[in-house]
Amino acid sequence: xxxxxxxxxxxxxxDTWVSEQSTIEQACDIIxxxxxxxxxxxxxxxxxxxxxxxxxxxxERQNLKDxxxxxxxxxxxxxxxxxxxxxxxxxxxxRYPVLFIKxxxxxxxxxxxxxxFFRFKPIVSSLxxxxxxxxxxxxxxxxxxxxxxxxxxxxxxGAVRDLLLGLISKDLDFTLQSSAExxxxxxxxxxxxxxxxxxxxxxxxWTTPDKTTFDITTTRCEHYPDFEDLPVVAPGNLRxxxxxxxxxxxxxxxxxxxxTDVLLIDPFGGRYALERKELTILHPLSFRxxxxxxxxxxxxxxxxxFKLCSWSQRCLQLSLQSGSGSRISLERIxxxxxxxxxxxxxxxxxxxxxxxxxxxxxFPSMNMPQVLCEWLALKNQTLTSAWILFSVLLPExxxxxxxxxxxxxxxxxxxxxxxxxQLEILPQKLEHLDRKDEWGVxxxxxxxxxxxxxxxxxxxxxxxSIEWWQQEGKELKTSINAKMLIEQGCPKGPxxxxxxxxxxRSAWRGENKALQLIAAEEEWKIG
Numbered sequence: 001x002x003x004x005x006x007x008x009x010x011x012x013x014x015d016t017w018v019s020e021q022s023t024i025e026q027a028c029d030i031i032x033x034x035x036x037x038x039x040x041x042x043x044x045x046x047x048x049x050x051x052x053x054x055x056x057x058x059x060e061r062q063n064l065k066d067x068x069x070x071x072x073x074x075x076x077x078x079x080x081x082x083x084x085x086x087x088x089x090x091x092x093x094x095r096y097p098v099l100f101i102k103x104x105x106x107x108x109x110x111x112x113x114x115x116x117f118f119r120f121k122p123i124v125s126s127l128x129x130x131x132x133x134x135x136x137x138x139x140x141x142x143x144x145x146x147x148x149x150x151x152x153x154x155x156x157x158g159a160v161r162d163l164l165l166g167l168i169s170k171d172l173d174f175t176l177q178s179s180a181e182x183x184x185x186x187x188x189x190x191x192x193x194x195x196x197x198x199x200x201x202x203x204x205x206w207t208t209p210d211k212t213t214f215d216i217t218t219t220r221c222e223h224y225p226d227f228e229d230l231p232v233v234a235p236g237n238l239r240x241x242x243x244x245x246x247x248x249x250x251x252x253x254x255x256x257x258x259x260t261d262v263l264l265i266d267p268f269g270g271r272y273a274l275e276r277k278e279l280t281i282l283h284p285l286s287f288r289x290x291x292x293x294x295x296x297x298x299x300x301x302x303x304x305x306f307k308l309c310s311w312s313q314r315c316l317q318l319s320l321q322s323g324s325g326s327r328i329s330l331e332r333i334x335x336x337x338x339x340x341x342x343x344x345x346x347x348x349x350x351x352x353x354x355x356x357x358x359x360x361x362x363f364p365s366m367n368m369p370q371v372l373c374e375w376l377a378l379k380n381q382t383l384t385s386a387w388i389l390f391s392v393l394l395p396e397x398x399x400x401x402x403x404x405x406x407x408x409x410x411x412x413x414x415x416x417x418x419x420x421x422q423l424e425i426l427p428q429k430l431e432h433l434d435r436k437d438e439w440g441v442x443x444x445x446x447x448x449x450x451x452x453x454x455x456x457x458x459x460x461x462x463x464x465s466i467e468w469w470q471q472e473g474k475e476l477k478t479s480i481n482a483k484m485l486i487e488q489g490c491p492k493g494p495x496x497x498x499x500x501x502x503x504x505r506s507a508w509r510g511e512n513k514a515l516q517l518i519a520a521e522e523e524w525k526i527g
Contacts, residue, residue, distance in 0.1 A: 005085070005086045005122065005152075005265075006082065006083050006084060006085055006086070007080060007081070007082050007083070007084040007089060007099075007101050007112060008082035008083070008101070008177070008237060009152075009177055009237050009238045009239065010112060010116070010117065010120045010237065010238065010239040010267075011082070011101045011110035011111060011112050011237065011239070012110055012111055012112065012113075012116065012239065012240075013109065013110050013221070013236075013240070014040050014044075014108065014109055014110055014111055015034055015036070016030055016034060016039075016040070017040050017041070017042060017043050017044065017047075018030065018039060018040070018041055018069065019041070019042075020041055020042070020048060020068065020069065020070040020073070021068060021070075022041075022068070022069045023065060023066050023067065023068060023069065024056055024059045024060055024064050024065050024066070024067050024068075024069055024072070025060065025065035025066065026069075027039045027051060027056050027069050028056050028057060028060050028065070031053050031056060031057075035283070035285065036053075037052060037053045037113075038050050038051070038052050038053070038098070038111075038113070039051050039052075039056065039069070040111070041069060041070070041073050042076075044107035044108050044109055045107055047076055047079065047100055047108045048073065048076055049073040049074050049075050049076045049077075050073070050074055050077070050098055050111075051069060051072050051073055051074065052074075055072055056069075056072070059072055074097075074098075076100070077096045077097075077098045077099050077100055077111075078092055078096060078099055078100065079099075079100040079101075079102050079108060080092065080099055080100070080101055080102070081101070081102060082101055082102070082103060082104070084101075086121070086122075089112060089117060090117070090121075093112070093114045093117050093118075096114075097113060097114050098111055098112070098113050098114075099111060099112045099113075116239070116267065119266075119267040119268070119269075120239060120265060120267045121265075122255060122263040122264065122265055123263065123264045123265075123266060123271075124261045124262070124263060125164075125254075125261075125262045125263065125264045127163060127164070127254075127262040128262060129262065131163060131262075132155070132163070132254070132256070132262065134168065135155075135159065135163075135168065135169070135172060136172060136212055136214075138191075138208050138212055138214070139256070141187065141190075141191060142174065142183075142187060142214065142256070143256050143257065145183060145186045145187050145190065146176060146183055146256070147257075148186070149178065149182060149183060149186060151176050151177065151178040151183070152176060152177070152255065152256075152257075153174055153175075153176050153183075153256045154174065154175050154176065154238065154253040154254060154255060154256060154265075155172065155173070155174055155253070155254040155256055156173050156174070156175050156241070156242070156252070156253050156254070157171075157173040157245070157250055158171055158173075158250060159171060159172050159173065160252045160253065160254045160264070161249045161250055161252065161270070161274070163254070164252070164271060164274055165274060165304065171215075172214055172215070173215045173217070174214060174215065174216045174217070174256075175216070175217050175218070175219050175238070175241055175253070176216070176218065176219065177218070177219045177237055177238060178218070179218060180202055180203060180204050180216045180217050180218045181197060181199075181202075181204055181218075183204075183216055184197070184204035184206050184216055187206055188206060191208065191209065192208075192209045193206060193207050193208045193209050194206075194207045195207075200233070201217065201220070201233055202217055202218035202220060202233075202235060203215060203216065203217040203218075204216050204217075217241075218235060219235070219236050219237050219238050219240065219241040220233050220234065220235060220236050220240070220241050220244065221233075221234055221235070221236030221237075221240035221241070221243075221244065222234070222236075222244045224289045224290070231244070231289075231290075238253060238265065239267065241253075242265070242267060242268070243267075243268075243282060245282065246281070246282075246286065246290075246293045246296055246297075247270075247273070247279050247280060247281060247282070247293075247296075247297070247300065248268040248269050248270040248272075248273045248279075248280045248281075248282060249270045249273050249274055249279065249280075249300070250270070251266075251267070251268045251270055251282060252264055252265070252266045252270040252271065253265040253266075268280075268282055273309075276309075277304070277305065277306045277307065278306060278307060278308070278309045279297050279300055279301060279306050279307070279308045279309065279312060280309045280311070280312055281293070281312045281315060284315050285315075285319075286315065287315055287316050287319035287324055288319045288322065288324055290328075291319065291324045291325040291328050291333075292328065292332055292333065292335075292336045294316060294319075294324075294325075294353070294356070294358055295333070295336040295337060295339075295340055295353065295358075296336065297312075297316070297352075298340065298349040298350070298352040298353050298356075298358075299339060299340050299343055299349050301348075301349070301352055302343060302345035302346070302348035302349035302352060303343055303344070303345055303349075308356075313356075316356060317356075317357075320356075320357060320358065320361045324361075325358075325361060325362050329404070330401055330404035330405050330407075331404055331405070331407045331408075333362065333405065334404065334405035334406055334407060334408060335408055337390075337405065338383065338408060341376070341381075341383050341386040341387070342383055344379075346376040346381075346386070347373045347374075347375075347376035347377035350369075350372055350373050350376055351370075351373045354369055354370065354373065363394070363398075365394065365395050365397075365398045366393050366394055366398075367393050367394075367395070368393060369393060371389070371393060372386070372389055372390060372393060374456075375389050375453070375456055378456075380452070382449060384412070384416070384449070385449055385450065385452075385453050387405075387406055387409070387416055388416055388419050388420050388423065388450070388453065389420075389423075389453060389457075390402070390405075391416055391417060391420035392420045392423055392424050392457070399417055399420070402416070402417065403417070419450055422446070423450065423453060423454050423457060426442060426443075426446075426454060426458075426462075427454065427457055427458040427459060427462045428462075429442060430442060430458065430461075430462035430465045430466070431459060431461050431462045433465065435509065436465075436468060436473065436508045436509055436510070437505035437506070437508040437509045439465040439468060439469060439473065439508070440469065440473050440476075440504070440505065440508040441505070442465075443465070443466065443469045443473070443474075444474070451466060451469070451470060454466055455467070455470075473508055476507050476508055477504070477507060478500070478503040478504045478506065478507040478516050479503075479507070479513040479516055480500065480503040480513070480516050480517055480520055481500075482496055482500065484517070485499050485500070485520055485521075485524070488517070488521060490520070490521075490524045491524070495523075495524045496524070498523050498524065499520040499521070499523045499524040500520065501523070502519040502520050502522065502523035503516040503517070503519055503520040505519065506518075506519040506520075
C-alpha cells in the first residue's frame, strides 16, 4: 500500500473561537492560557479569520489592548476537506500561511499552518524494509492486515529511535488513525493468539501464538487539567499522538508499508537530535506537565550518552524553581526510579539527577546521595539493594514517605525498611565488637547481597569483621549436634537450642570439638 497522508492526519484542533467584538487584551489572555500561537475569530459554522501571537502581543505593547480584534484579523483562509491529500495541501500552503479544515458536518474545528505541515512532510529514510522486518517476523502480517483494512500503520516511540541508532528494540508500539480494536480483531481471527483490550486508551495488546506481544493504539491526543495531573486522553490524529510524547527522539513515526522506500514523519526534529546526541522536550512546560520526564531524561542521557539540550535544561531548572514535583505522587516517582535503577548505566543517570538538583529538590533531607551513585557504579547491584540504600540515606522521620515510593513492591516495603535499619546500625555496632563469635551473631542472618551492601557502608575497622564472615565465618559449623547433647543429658526443648548456639559460637571463636562441647554443657547446666 502506498503512503497516503491526508489533512485529517496532521491538522491541529481549534480549541477556542472568539467573536469579532473581542478585544486584543482578551485574545492575548487566551493565547497565554492555551499556550497557542494563533487565535481564531468567528465560529465553527462561520469562520472569519485568525490573528497570530506576535501581532497580538505587539498590538498590546502599543496600548491597543482595548481595541477590537477585528482591526488586526487576517482574512478567512481557504477551507478544505479532511480528505485533502498532501500534495494539494502543499500547493495551498505556498500561498496561504494557514488553512481551515472542515469536518463532514461542514464545520471548521481544525487547521493546518505552513510550519507544522512542512515539518510533518514524510522523509525518505536510509532504513530499508529488511531492517524493519528484523524487529519481528510478524510485522509483514500486521502490515498486510492494515492494508486490507485500508489504514496506514505506523511504528512509533522507542523502537523507531533505536532503529535509527542501529539498535534493535523489543518493545514495539504501533498506532493507526482508525480503530486499533478492528486491526487487533483481524489479526486474532487470522493468526490466533490472544487479544487484550484497553478501551479507555484506545489500545489493544495482541500476543501471537509464539508469545510475541504487540501494543496497538488508535492515535490519541491528551491534555493536562493542571500541572502534574495525569493527562486526559482522547482520540486524535498522528500529529497529536506524536505531540504528546516526552522528547523529540521519541516523537518520530515510521510508515509501515511494503514500498521500497521507508518513510519517516519527524515533525519535531528527532533525527537531528539523534545526530547531535541531544534530548529536547517538545514544549517549554513539558517538565511542569509531567515531572517524571526529568527522570526519563536522566535515563536516556545515561543509556545513550546523550545530553539535555541547553534550552531543555533551562526549562528543567525553571520547573524546579516553580515547585515542579511538589504535587506529583510519590508512587509515580518511585515507578520511574525503579526503571532508572534497572538501567545498565544507573549510576550515571542518578548522578545527572544530582547535577540537575532534582534529588535536592525532591528529597531535601537525603544524606549524601552521591553514595548511591558510588554503589550503583559497582555494577553488581540489584533493584532491591538500590532501594535499601536509598532508604538508608533518608532520615528516620522521612521513611514513611519511602513506603509510597516502593508501593509497586507490595509485601517488600517492611523488609526494605527493616534491612535499611539493620544496615544503618550494624557498621557502628561492629566497630565496638572484637570477638569473632559476636561478629557471627550479628552477621549470620544477613544474606550475601546485603552483606556486600553492608561492607560498602562500613568503616575500615568494621569491614574486617564482614570480610572474616564472608571468607571464613559463614563456613564454620559446630561439630556438635543435638543427638550428642541429648546423650550427654541435655533435655530437649529451649535449653537444647541454647546449648547448640553456644557450641556454634565456640566454633566461630576457632575452638575445637571438645571446647565446643564444654561450651554447650555449660549453657544447659547454667540454664
